Amino acid sequence: MRCRRLVCSWLCAVSVAGVGLAAQAAAPAQPAPTGNTPAGKDLYLRYSCYACHGYDGHGGAGARLVPTRMTVERFTAYVRNPRQMPPYSTGLLTDAQLGDVWAYIKSLPVSPDAKDIPLLARIMSGK
Amino acid sequence: MANNFHSAGRRRFLKGAAVGAAGALVPGAGAGPLPADAAQPPPAQSRSVPASPDSAQLLADTAPPAARENLRIVEHPASDFMVDVIKRLGFEYVAANPGSSFEGLHESIINYGENRMPELLTCCHEESSVAMAHGYAKIEGKPMLAVVHGNIGLQHASMAIYNAYADRVPVFVIAGNFRDAGSRANGVNSYHSAQDMALIVRDSVKWDDEPGSLAAFAESMVRAYKIAMTPPMEPVLIVLDHDMQERPMPSSPVRIPRLTMPAFPVGDPNAVREAARLLVAAENPRINAGRMARTPEGITRLVELAELLQASVNGGGDRVNFPSRHPLAGMGAGAPDVVLNLEVQGAGSPNPGAIPASGNAKTINISSLDLFIKSNLQDFQHLADADIAMAADAEATLPLLIDEVKRQLTPDRKHALQERGARIAAVHQQARSAAMETAAFGWDSSPVSLARLCAELWIQIQNDDWSLVSWQGFISGWPGRLWNIDKHYHYIGGQGAGAMGYGAPAAVGAALANRKHGRLTINIQTDGDLNYAPGVLWTACHHQIPMLTVMHNNRAYHQEVMFIQQMSSRRNRGGDRAHIGTTIKDPNIDYAKMAQAYGMYGEGPIANPKDVGPAITRALERVRKGEPALLDVITQPR
Numbered sequence: 186m187r188c189r190r191l192v193c194s195w196l197c198a199v200s201v202a203g204v205g206l207a208a209q210a211a212a213p214a215q216p217a218p219t220g221n222t223p224a225g226k227d228l229y230l231r232y233s234c235y236a237c238h239g240y241d242g243h244g245g246a247g248a249r250l251v252p253t254r255m256t257v258e259r260f261t262a263y264v265r266n267p268r269q270m271p272p273y274s275t276g277l278l279t280d281a282q283l284g285d286v287w288a289y290i291k292s293l294p295v296s297p298d299a300k301d302i303p304l305l306a307r308i309m310s311g312k
Numbered sequence: 313m314a315n316n317f318h319s320a321g322r323r324r325f326l327k328g329a330a331v332g333a334a335g336a337l338v339p340g341a342g343a344g345p346l347p348a349d350a351a352q353p354p355p356a357q358s359r360s361v362p363a364s365p366d367s368a369q370l371l372a373d374t375a376p377p378a379a380r381e382n383l384r385i386v387e388h389p390a391s392d393f394m395v396d397v398i399k400r401l402g403f404e405y406v407a408a409n410p411g412s413s414f415e416g417l418h419e420s421i422i423n424y425g426e427n428r429m430p431e432l433l434t435c436c437h438e439e440s441s442v443a444m445a446h447g448y449a450k451i452e453g454k455p456m457l458a459v460v461h462g463n464i465g466l467q468h469a470s471m472a473i474y475n476a477y478a479d480r481v482p483v484f485v486i487a488g489n490f491r492d493a494g495s496r497a498n499g500v501n502s503y504h505s506a507q508d509m510a511l512i513v514r515d516s517v518k519w520d521d522e523p524g525s526l527a528a529f530a531e532s533m534v535r536a537y538k539i540a541m542t543p544p545m546e547p548v549l550i551v552l553d554h555d556m557q558e559r560p561m562p563s564s565p566v567r568i569p570r571l572t573m574p575a576f577p578v579g580d581p582n583a584v585r586e587a588a589r590l591l592v593a594a595e596n597p598r599i600n601a602g603r604m605a606r607t608p609e610g611i612t613r614l615v616e617l618a619e620l621l622q623a624s625v626n627g628g629g630d631r632v633n634f635p636s637r638h639p640l641a642g643m644g645a646g647a648p649d650v651v652l653n654l655e656v657q658g659a660g661s662p663n664p665g666a667i668p669a670s671g672n673a674k675t676i677n678i679s680s681l682d683l684f685i686k687s688n689l690q691d692f693q694h695l696a697d698a699d700i701a702m703a704a705d706a707e708a709t710l711p712l713l714i715d716e717v718k719r720q721l722t723p724d725r726k727h728a729l730q731e732r733g734a735r736i737a738a739v740h741q742q743a744r745s746a747a748m749e750t751a752a753f754g755w756d757s758s759p760v761s762l763a764r765l766c767a768e769l770w771i772q773i774q775n776d777d778w779s780l781v782s783w784q785g786f787i788s789g790w791p792g793r794l795w796n797i798d799k800h801y802h803y804i805g806g807q808g809a810g811a812m813g814y815g816a817p818a819a820v821g822a823a824l825a826n827r828k829h830g831r832l833t834i835n836i837q838t839d840g841d842l843n844y845a846p847g848v849l850w851t852a853c854h855h856q857i858p859m860l861t862v863m864h865n866n867r868a869y870h871q872e873v874m875f876i877q878q879m880s881s882r883r884n885r886g887g888d889r890a891h892i893g894t895t896i897k898d899p900n901i902d903y904a905k906m907a908q909a910y911g912m913y914g915e916g917p918i919a920n921p922k923d924v925g926p927a928i929t930r931a932l933e934r935v936r937k938g939e940p941a942l943l944d945v946i947t948q949p950r
Contacts, residue, residue, distance in 0.1 A: 233887040235948055236870065242752030243761065245950030247873060251753075269927040271881030278886070298640040304767055307793055308360065309748050311774065 220257070220288030226280065227243075228286050237270065242293045252295045257287045332781040357505065372499030373926035376865055390526055391420035391557040393566060397533050400568055402913040403430040403457045403484070405448070407441035409468075411461025413488025413504050416557025418459070421524040430457060433824075433855055435817075436847025438465040439769040442472035442547075443722055443814050444821030447781060449476075450631075451825035453607060455484040458715045462489045462504035462554075463512070470513050471811050476547045477516035478691040478932040479630070479808025480681075482540035485513075485694075490524065491553040494540065501554075509551045515688045518546035526556070530568045543576055543606070543680035543705040551814070556842040579678055579702035587652070587676045587700050588716035588909075592651035592725060594674075596732070597623040598643070604654035604706045606801045611635070614654070617760075620717050624731030628656065628690050629784065635798035637744075639737035652707035653677045657933035658693035674699045680704040691809060747793040759946040760921045768925045769834065769862065773930060776832040781822035782815055783807065787840050787870070788950050801831065812869075813844030816861075820852045823859035832935065833859040837942075839896060839903065846906060852940040853911040860935045861942040862928070863903050865917065866949045870896040873949070907942035916944025 229235060237247025244250070247270060255263070261283045264273050278286070299305045394417055398406075406421060408414075421432050435441040436462045445456035460469045466487045476483040490496040490505040492572055506512070510520035523529040529552070531790060536548040579587075591597050599618060605611045614634050617624045625634040625646025633639055633654070651673055656775045675698045682703035685692050702709065721729075751763035766787065780791055783806030797803050804822060807814040819835035828835045842863070852859060872894040875885035891897075900917075907914030913934045931941040 186366075204788070207562045221622075231888045233873060236873045236877055236890065238885075239754055239757070239948045240759060241754050241948075242755040243757060243948075244750075245948055249753050271878045271887070272429075273881060273886065274884050276884060294756070296753050296755050296757075299748040302752055302755055304720060304771055305748050307752055308770060309371075309744070311796065 208306065220247055220284035220286070221269075222288045222292045223283070224282075225285035225289030225292075229289050232273070232278065234286065242290050243296060250290050251293045253287075253290055257284050257286075260287045313652075329690075332517045332625070344392045349818075350599070352915070369499065371792040372497070375377075385562050386558065388561045389416060389420065389557065390559045391416040392424040393526055393561055394529060394557065395420045395425040397530050397568055398457065399425065399429055400452070401533065401537050401571065404455045404457055405433050406430040407433045407444045407458040407821070409433050409438050409461070409465060411465050411488060411504070412501070413554050414459050414486065414552060414557065415488060415560035416554065417486070417488075418554065420557075424861060426806070428466055433851060435809075435851055436846040438468035438816075439472045439813055440817035440820075440848040440851065442469045442476065442485065443817035444485055444851075445482050445485075445826070446472065446808075446814065447804065447818030447821030447823075448477040448825045449481050449483060449821075450469050450479075450818075451779065451781070451801050455482045455537070455586065455854070456821065457484050457486065459486045459488070462487055462509060462933070464504060465507055465510060466512050466693075470516070471780045471809075472817075473513050473549075474516040474689070475808040475811050475814050475836075477518075477689075477808065478810075479542045479805065480546060481808070482545040484536065485517070485539060485547060485549045485679055487549060487551050488554055488557075489551050490555070491522070491551075492555055495555055510549050510611040513549060515592075515686060516547065517549045519686065520549040520551065522553070524553075524556075526562070526566045530566060534569045537547075537571060538573060542574060543708075544684050545606070546684070550632070556869045560622065570683065576705040576708040577680065577683060577703070578712055579704040580927045583700055583702050584685065584709065585715050587678075587702075587712060587748050588720050588933035590650050590674050590676065591621055591623070591652060592701070592717060592720045594621075594648075595695050595752050596644065596646055596648050597621055597652065598624050598648035599625045599652045600628060600652045600655065600656050601625065601631075601706075602628045603626075603630045603805070605631050605633045605800060606705075606707050610707040611798070611800060613707065613714065617710060617717065619715050619733075620714065620721065621650075621677050622729040622736065624736045629789075629792070632797055632800050632803050635796075636792055637796050639740050640733065642740045642743055643734070645739045647673070649673050651675045652926070653679070653696065653698075654710075655679050655681070656696070657691075658682060658696065660830040676700045678700075678704055678709050680705045718886070744793075751790070754948060756921055757948060758919050759866070759917065759948050760922060760924055761948050762787045762950065763790050763794070765836075765864070765923050765924060765947060766794050766863065768921075768928055769836075770795050773832055773834060776807065778802070778832045778834060779822065779826050780804075780836070781819040781859075782834075782836045782838075786950070787836055801826065801829075812838075812841045815841035817858060820848050820849060820857055823852070823857050827857060832932075835859055837861045837863050837867045839863060839867060839901065842903070843896070843901070846910070849907055849910040849912055849940070854939060857940055858935045858938045859940045860928075860931055861907075861914065861940065863942065863944045864871060864929075864947050865903060866947050867900060868895050868949065869950045870894075903942060903944035907944075913939060913941040914944070915942070917946050918943060919946040 192254035221247055237245060238250050239245045264283055266272060321854055375949040389556060405542045410418060421427065424441040441458040441460065445458045448618055460466050473485060487509055489509050489611040490501045496505055498503055514520060519536055523532045532550055536550055540546060540548040601614060624642055625640055626643055627634045677698040678697055753765060754761040755764055774845055780803050785806055792829060823833035873890050876894055877890035878888045880890060904914035904916040918924055927943050931943050934941040
């Protein structure tokens with residue numbers, strides 16, 4: 186019987202969600218991404234970004250990525266030297282590849298607001 | 313006595329009714345010769361195939377029981393008395409996978425005991441038997457009996473026993489044994505015998521015994537029950553000799569001792585008084601509750617204490633200790649200056665990193681774990697710093713603490729505390745709003761987000777008398793954030809020792825306990841866990857245990873995906889191979905078909921979030937009629 190390590194605390198995981206990259210300080214308007222979105226999707230899945238950030242970048246054990254206000258430069262700098270997630274060096278993912286990942290993240294659909302989801306509004310109004 | 317299994321009459325079934333029953337199950341069996349195919353030598357095998365056992369070994373290990381000419385009918389076997397003892401202790405169910413080392417007891421349960429109080433539950437794995445008892449106890453507040461085969465059954469059960477041990481849950485295990493080597497046959501009986509069988513699990517049971525007589529059996533059973541049910545509650549084990557089950561009852565009556573539960577240990581009055589003084593004077597106290605509420609009364613008392621003090625309550629997550637929507641629920645605001653830990657295991661807080669205590673904070677620990685500890689398994693974790701420590705049951709101590717707090721609270725102090733309560737309530741409301749905002753993330757994503765899955769479930773069960781019987785840790789705690797959890801059976805925590813294979817059988821055991829109360833049982837089931845022993849789905853069907861199972865099918869042992877991904881990155885090797893050895897894909901498992909194969913309503917896979925709600929409606933129709941049902945939902949990783 187294998188004994189699996191568990192999450193240190195689901196509350197800890199919860200506390201991380203929603204305060205990550207998507208909540209970074211607002212940046213000035215920027216041009217549309219120039220990276221290769223399909224290639225970025227492949228890298229996002231292959232390098233297990235989805236494992237913490239979800240298949241659509243909406244978070245989970247890790248931070249929410251969508252919508253991101255980060256520039257590609259800031260995104261790349263963060264991935265090279267992150268606060269919480271594992272780092273990815275240039276030997277693993279080139280700047281161009283990170284640009285592709287960034288382009289993929291920028292292409293992901295934004296979620297509706299909670300107030301626009303009737304089911305959540307019903308739950309919020311419940312006792 | 314001959315050594316040959318066949319001639320020894322391994323099962324001392326007798327001519328007459330018992331042989332007739334065996335014959336009915338296995339045509340041609342009984343006193344006559346073995347079936348022709350069983351007597352044939354094994355077919356020739358190629359060199360690449362491992363050698364088969366010889367025909368004598370096959371006969372010894374697989375032949376049906378045979379009657380012996382010199383045996384007589386035993387109309388009043390000792391195992392009938394054992395059933396009397398079991399009935400006296402009030403066991404409702406016996407979970408078991410059959411095994412010859414307890415065949416006498418098995419027969420007595422179903423015939424002499426008429427399979428009522430206790431009813432025998434057919435389990436497909438001993439780990440399932442014990443985990444079912446684990447889940448049952450957390451709902452019902454008393455043990456279920458799990459009977460396991462000598463050596464092999466106990467080893468199958470061992471992981472589940474450790475889970476219950478680490479989760480402080482009373483599970484009562486009986487293991488059969490062919491204790492006397494002088495009467496024991498060669499072959500399987502010897503493999504299922506031990507000189508000290510309890511040694512296999514002694515580190516994870518609170519007490520064990522192998523009684524040598526019926527009088528000792530009765531006393532040990534009552535003693536074991538009492539020990540298991542005294543805080544800290546833990547599993548116990550009785551090893552039961554096969555031959556003793558088969559002997560005739562002695563002519564003189566055998567005493568069954570009366571079960572009298574002791575008053576549970578409460579905190580020292582001086583320590584309680586000092587704890588109350590610290591709490592009343594505190595500017596920002598916080599209460600952490602681990603496995604505190606043993607009964608519904610525990611929740612009521614904690615609410616009373618928290619409201620008196622206007623203190624925030626971190627419920628922890630192992631039990632329902634405090635209503636999730638109570639304004640004082642949560643981590644409160646700012647660093648606490650006094651921390652009250654109630655049955656919290658480890659370094660002072662279930663979530664020590666969330667809001668650290670201030671540097672000169674005072675800590676009060678009340679825990680029954682100070683009364684019982686073992687050496688080998690390290691589940692006791694780190695020693696908590698404490699200014700006041702009470703070796704006592706926290707729930708039993710709460711009334712004393714409440715009385716003392718009431719005595720020390722002045723009207724002025726009460727007024728000041730109300731203002732603090734308003735601040736904590738505001739933080740609680742902000743946290744609820746934030747949870748709703750977070751729940752919206754990925755609302756329309758496919759695979760389905762766990763927040764949406766839990767929201768779709770809640771909206772359909774909120775008006776039922778419901779019970780969530782699965783752990784929240786793998787689903788990002790969404791029920792705790794979205795659902796109104798305020799009864800002890802609304803949530804029962806998790807594995808204890810963190811071992812997979814607990815989830816599905818514990819859910820079935822909990823659902824069984826819920827059945828007589830008419831509760832709607834919900835199991836959000838991880839895929840990795842279900843694959844340990846999925847046969848429990850059949851047990852749920854066979855015994856008509858209603859429960860809605862919704863798969864959290866992320867097609868992985870996902871925690872391990874993240875661990876390996878992190879490890880790879882830390883070594884500058886990337887995460888592109890993190891799926892190797894951690895995911896459950898290629899081929900994908902069809903859990904709806906799995907459920908159907910076991911006789912259960914199954915639907916899925918469901919990957920479109922818009923399909924989840926209607927599927928829940930259809931499945932709940934089945935469950936409300938008394939059936940188990942399973943929905944396979946393809947989900948986001950977390």
